[in-house]
Amino acid sequence: MDTTPNPRPGLYIGLISGTSVDGIDAALVAFDEDGGCELRAGHTRPWPGVLRERLVELGQGGAARSLDEIATLDVQVGEHFAEAARMLLAEAGVAPGDIVAIGSHGQTVRHRPAGALQDGCHPFTWQIGDAHVIAERTGIPTVADFRRRDVAAGGHGAPLLPALHEALLRTADEDRAVLNLGGIANLTLLPGDAEAPVRGFDTGPANCLMDAWCVRHTGHAYDAEGAFAASGHVDPDLLARLLDEPWFAAPPPKSTGREQFHLDWLTPRLRGNERPEDVQATLLELTACTVADALMATLPGTRRVLACGGGVRNPLLLARLGARIPGAVVASTAVHGMDPDLIEAMGFAWLARQALAGLPGNLPSVSGARGPRVLGVVHPA
Numbered sequence: 001m002d003t004t005p006n007p008r009p010g011l012y013i014g015l016i017s018g019t020s021v022d023g024i025d026a027a028l029v030a031f032d033e034d035g036g037c038e039l040r041a042g043h044t045r046p047w048p049g050v051l052r053e054r055l056v057e058l059g060q061g062g063a064a065r066s067l068d069e070i071a072t073l074d075v076q077v078g079e080h081f082a083e084a085a086r087m088l089l090a091e092a093g094v095a096p097g098d099i100v101a102i103g104s105h106g107q108t109v110r111h112r113p114a115g116a117l118q119d120g121c122h123p124f125t126w127q128i129g130d131a132h133v134i135a136e137r138t139g140i141p142t143v144a145d146f147r148r149r150d151v152a153a154g155g156h157g158a159p160l161l162p163a164l165h166e167a168l169l170r171t172a173d174e175d176r177a178v179l180n181l182g183g184i185a186n187l188t189l190l191p192g193d194a195e196a197p198v199r200g201f202d203t204g205p206a207n208c209l210m211d212a213w214c215v216r217h218t219g220h221a222y223d224a225e226g227a228f229a230a231s232g233h234v235d236p237d238l239l240a241r242l243l244d245e246p247w248f249a250a251p252p253p254k255s256t257g258r259e260q261f262h263l264d265w266l267t268p269r270l271r272g273n274e275r276p277e278d279v280q281a282t283l284l285e286l287t288a289c290t291v292a293d294a295l296m297a298t299l300p301g302t303r304r305v306l307a308c309g310g311g312v313r314n315p316l317l318l319a320r321l322g323a324r325i326p327g328a329v330v331a332s333t334a335v336h337g338m339d340p341d342l343i344e345a346m347g348f349a350w351l352a353r354q355a356l357a358g359l360p361g362n363l364p365s366v367s368g369a370r371g372p373r374v375l376g377v378v379h380p381a
């Protein structure tokens, strides 16, 4: 392991499959001596349908059929991650020997941080995608398992990206926020005051409920450009019942996942006679409302919200966010030169670089951990 105090410059790969389980995002990132970074190439490898279904089922609380099944999935997911890295390198025309390290998030299959457990004992978070397989297939040192050390230190192990947002997007000029609109929504608050701590937390569903409702009623995996939601009207009574969920009012640190927000959460809150398009419009409003309320409660002077994740392609969602966050401009991170689809993968390249240098990857002010910790386990080439 490289124990030099300064992170090693060079090319790194970041890999992640997020809570939407739509595919593995791979980013090839060049870091310079000063910590500046540049995205050199990206690749997305969709999951085969059957495997995706199984990962979604497990991620929303479904039981593994056997220990054999979960162990096999771990290896299978690792093989797909390795292939995503190999395809990225082939497309970019870069040799594996030119890569310092891979940082692999894997696939979250269960997230039970402190506060999500009845007895509060033995919190855990679990990402699969065997990193031994990734190192073996690619011949590249692979850092993985980034969340569990933070959980062991009393933190949530999520969100982790605020540390990267701070490094790359914080400015003394204004209070800013970074908003990830994936399956789950999470906010990073970056105060202009350099003395003020960075905060960050999950706010609840971004697209996961909208996706599930859309599949059920239209057969499409997601509501392209928000057209289905735009054909309906927000149902204020339903919105109020959805907002009644105590998790939304709980103070940070907080994080969540698909095991909490899926159709079995929504169904008991429906009367049953709503028009599907009105439910979709209401779910979109739920995302806008929970994000905006959390933002206004935490950093009310926010002037700019930099949005990333697949939700940036939903103009209705961005418009509703803009309407609920007066005084702030809501725009894609693309405006600041950061690809909104690859920023999470870039984050795991950055975390690999931190780990190899023996530097912390977490922000205790975000995760609630007892202190800064070096995150991730190194698997040599």
Ligand SMILES: Nc1ncnc2c1ncn2[C@@H]1O[C@H](COP(=O)(O)OP(=O)(O)OP(=O)(O)O)[C@@H](O)[C@H]1O
Pocket: 017, 018, 019, 020, 021, 022, 180, 181, 182, 183, 184, 185, 207, 208, 211, 221, 222, 223, 224, 225, 226, 308, 309, 310, 311, 313, 314, 344
């Ligand atoms: N053209 C589009 N119109 C509307 N929504 C879209 C569009 N393209 C993608 N999305 C939404 O973005 C989602 C995928 O976003 P993303 O890949 O950022 O999620 P993720 O990284 O898996 O989740 P998380 O960040 O919670 O781990 C899709 O499931 C869909 O809801």
Ligand SMILES: CC(=O)N[C@H]1[C@@H]2OC[C@@H](O2)[C@@H](O)[C@@H]1O[C@H](C)C(=O)O
Pocket: 018, 019, 108, 111, 125, 157, 158, 159, 160, 161, 162, 180, 182, 183, 184, 185, 186, 202, 255, 256, 257, 344
């Ligand atoms: C446990 C887990 O996988 N959490 C994810 C998820 O997806 C979005 C949100 O919930 C965030 O908390 C986190 O991912 C990003 C990459 C993070 O750690 O910052």
